[in-house]
Amino acid sequence: MDVKDGAGEDDLSPRLYASLLEGLPAEALLTDPDVTASYATDMAAFCAAGTPAVVALPRTVEQVQHVMRTATALRVPVVPQGARTGLSGAANASDGCILLSLVKMDRILEINTVDRTAVVEPGVVNAVLSRSVAERGLFYPPDPSSWEQCTIGGNIGTASGGLCCVKYGVTAEYVLGLDVVLADGRLLRTGRRTAKGVAGYDLTRLFVGSEGSLGVVVQAVLALRPAPPRRLALAAEFPSAGAACAAVCAVMEAGLTPSLLELMDRTTVRAVNALGKMGLPETTEALLLAAFDTPHASGDLAAVGELCRAAGATAVVPAEDEAESELLLQARRMSLTALDALRPATMIDDVCVPRSRLAEMLDGTAAIARAYDLLIGVCAHAGDGNTHPVVCFDPADEDETRRARESFDEIMALGLALGGTITGEHGVGVLKKEWLARELGPVGMEMQRAVKQAFDPLGLLNPGKLF
DSSP: OOOGGGOOHHHHHHHHHHHHHTTSOGGGEEOOHHHHHTTSOOSOSSOOOOOOSEEEOOOSHHHHHHHHHHHHHHTOOEEEESSSOOSSSTTOOOTTOEEEEOTTOOOEEEEETTTTEEEEOTTOBHHHHHHHHHTTTEEOOOOOTTTTTOBHHHHHHHTOOOTTHHHHOOGGGGEEEEEEEOTTSOEEEEEOSSSOOOOSSOHHHHHTTSTTSSOEEEEEEEEOEEOOOOOEEEEEEESSHHHHHHHHHHHHHTTOOOSEEEEEEHHHHHHHHHHHOOOOOTTOSEEEEEEEOSTTHHHHHHHHHHHHHHTTOSEEEEOSSHHHHHHHHHHHHTHHHHHHTTSSEEEEOOEEOOGGGHHHHHHHHHHHHHHTTOEEEEEEEGGGTEEEEEEEEOTTOHHHHHHHHHHHHHHHHHHHHTTOBSOSSSOOTTTTHHHHHHHHHHHHHHHHHHHHHHHOTTOOBSTTSOO
8 A cells, every 4th residue: 555655554544543533523433443343344255354444434425525535645445335244245344444334324315206216325224215115105126135234325336136136127227326426535426317318428337336446325316116016926846946947937938027036945945944934845946936016916926836837846835915925035035044054154156147047057056066065055036047056164174165165166167157147236346356357358357447447546445356
């Protein structure tokens, strides 16, 4: 790190703290090493983290601008953070950095029922926004599994998805405009509040998924939808993952529009039962969950049920009502937590493949688990082809840890070989830097780095991530 005026590292921290105090109250700055260490990582495994100099908790745009101006003046790296529920190491600290936590900027500034928009600060929790707009007869579709904890700013940073993406799409499709504090402290406004707009380059989309490497999002204009009817769900049991994937392909080919189409393998089903006593069928090799929020949901579910039976389902169980439907969806939401309870640690993949190659992805993952003698459970946004293989291991066992890491790489390679991508919604962060280069190729990486250079010429924003 280049320290201005030749100051050494020993005298940088007092200067940094004093400079930050000029624009932030003392209670917004945390320096106790035990406290700052608790902010140093997100939820990813195998991702190195440094020791931060300070955690800043601003409440206003002006305070964020002051942090960035200070960082630029002193050449101090800045790592923007949300709720740290990410799974790629994108929010992990760098040595000597300012951890810029946006969780205190948590106001919903506007909900406009005519324009169907919401204006929010980055620290607003996804579930809080969803419930607030629902009270006005509107709907914010992106719903990551961690929606009760994750923030909108974090969702934007990692381009989060969720359970309903098969019908409604991902976060990027709902971000109309952004206010972003740039590396030098300037405030940039991108996008629009109108239903349509094509003026200039789409800088808004550029920031979505940039993992805090181009600027700090301090406000977002989000598109909303009319609230759909209450959804109904069904569960279908299959004797193999391949049969379940065949049903997924049949549903999509038939032109049906489920609001949710999720898959849980046998390992995941058993883990969910062990954790939540959900009563799911442990004899199944794959459990497919489908839901519709259409005016004729029962009829749509019946059509899916027939397609599942034709694909080899051994049982198809429609939920009786909304309460039963929500119970099924709750089982899916707890999948990652349940798998995490099986072993001392987990490494969570996020590989997306074309739907037509989904069966090959699941069968290949099962073969990798056998080859490395590991427990690997898979839950998937099957309607999107987005799989989450979860490698369960004991970090105290060196050999098992090595096998876990190697199996992760095998799964990444499998996804690319099937025409997929290394991440559908979790982001790159630290975990997948090497694989990003493999996916994009040298020309793609050159262009990515050129964009980074244009927005952050000193390389202060979230260094060591993505590239």
